[in-house]
Amino acid sequence: MKAKSLIQIAKPSLGKEELESVRKVFRTCWLGMGSFVYEFEKKIQEYLGVKYAIAVNTGTTAIHLALASIGIKAGDEVVVPSLTFAGSIQPIVALGARPVFCEIEPDTLNIDLEDARKRITKKTRAIIVVHYGGMACDMDKALKIGKRYKIRIVEDAAHAFGSFYNGRKIDSFGDVACFSFDPIKNLTCGEGGCVTTSSARLAEILRRKRLLGISKDTWARYKNKKSWFYEVVTEGYRYHMSNVNAAIGLAQFKKAEKFIQKKKRIVRDYDNFFKSINGIELLKRNYRETAPFNYTIRIKANRDKFIKYMQDNGVSVGVNYIPNHIQPFFRRFKAKRLPVTEKVWKEIVSLPLYSDMTVKETEKVKNLVKKFIEA
Ligand SMILES: Cc1ncc(COP(=O)(O)O)c(C=O)c1O
Known part of the structure; x- marks a missing residue:
């Protein structure tokens, strides 16, 4: 039997504010990455109280970009809970690294850090902690393990935009945190994501890799006199957020x-x-x-x-x-x-x-x- 009206499991809350914001982008005729994206990044920085936010086109690409930027490469191992979205895993595989699946705590569904610790080998370079359902993992313990074994702690904070850990908004307790703004997240851009970090050096690497390894992005180039000039200085992807998506996110911020x-x-x-x-x-x-x-x-x-x-x-x-x-x-x-x-x-x-x-x-x-x- 098919019911007439279905209560969906999740859906975004959208209104005329989002439409008006997108309309503003149309008026500028600059649909790609530009001033709306930079304003959105600024808003994220203020809201989370983090130094750098790099906006990208999905939460999955945020994780891929973050892992690439901290140097995860072929042959490395990354410990990650098995009970997570495939978007936490495919970026590891895309880099030629190996996901080492670990357990979750049965009562929170967050990573079991003791089990994760036991799965660390000489090849382990990072642990991805997923703040399941928005509830923070034990970051003190995660960072202690990271320090002791000299491995990176990457936060998959796709569920956790706006959550706290011990009174501080979840951003990047470790090196990097990755957020998703897909259609069913607490704040949506349509599709979108971002990586946050407090490291200026890492922020620079993230920015370059997000846009094909080009030293300056298109918007900045067009503001320069020598507008045609660019250099590809590292491996990179086309992962940047668009103005259209940022405009939706900006309107959502108010709500x-x-x-x-x-x-x-x-x-x-x-x-x-x-x-x-x-x-x-x-x-x-x-x-x-x-x-x-x-x-x-x-x-x-x-x-x-x-x-x-x-x-x-x-x-x-x-x-x-x-x-x-x-x-x-x-x-x-x-x-x-x-x-x-x-x-x-x-x-x-x-x-x-x-x-x-x-x-x-x-x-x-x-x-x-x-x-x-x-x-
Ligand atoms: C835990 C987790 N990680 C990563 C992602 C990937 O985010 P996106 O859908 O924006 O690619 C999601 C998406 O739902 C997720 O739930």
Whole structure:
């Protein structure tokens, strides 16, 4: 049975402000990277309190660019949780390096740093920590491991724009943090991402690599007298953000805090409702510091049947994520045993969460879940 109107698992909140902002770009006739992108970067820097933000076209390219810029190369190993989006893994593979899959903590779905530590070898150059659902990983512990083993700590903060860790906004506690502004993130550019760092040297490398290894970007060139001149000085990609995407992001900036507060309220409401239901296990949350991206629970019931039931009743739910070590293409990296990941992923399910959700919609989700689990 197909329901008439589907409650989506996630969707962006868009209005006339975003359209007006894009209209401004049209009026300038400069669609590529330009003043809107630089203004967006400035806004990110102010909002996060970070020195440098380099805007790119997706969260995945942010990770690729970050890894390339800290020197990850063929033959290196990068430790990364298996339970993450493929966008955390493909950039490692693209550089010819090997993803070494590690475990997650079953109650937060964040990286199990002790397990990650055990998987470090002579070839390990970095650990990618994923702030799952927006909740910060234990960065003190991660940085301690990085220091002790002389390896880089890269933050996949795709879920965590606006979240805090010990009172400080998540940006780049280690060398680099990578954000996503894809359509379902707390702030969207349509598609987009950025890398943040506090290192001027790294920021320069990131900027060059983002635009084909060219020493100065197009916009800057056209402002110069010798406007035709450019030099390719390093390996690079065409990963820069466009003015059109930046314009959407700029309009979203004004509403980001409102989006986050609304999603926080929904998460609390869901938790309060579900906590007394036998058969549902809630994740451990930090309500104060987390700007929630998704809402994931663990259920003991048959998950496939649950997903079908929700879908049949007009509610879209999902699984964040199918572990990467069991994905056909990544099996070649022959992960060592991951019993926690393999148990937990079969139980997780993500329910709808977006800032425009109405009370009627959240009530419908809550009641359907309860009905199924208690049946
Ligand atoms: C954990 C994680 N890392 C990386 C990415 C990649 O971001 P993008 O979709 O902007 O490429 C995502 C996207 O959802 C993600 O969830």
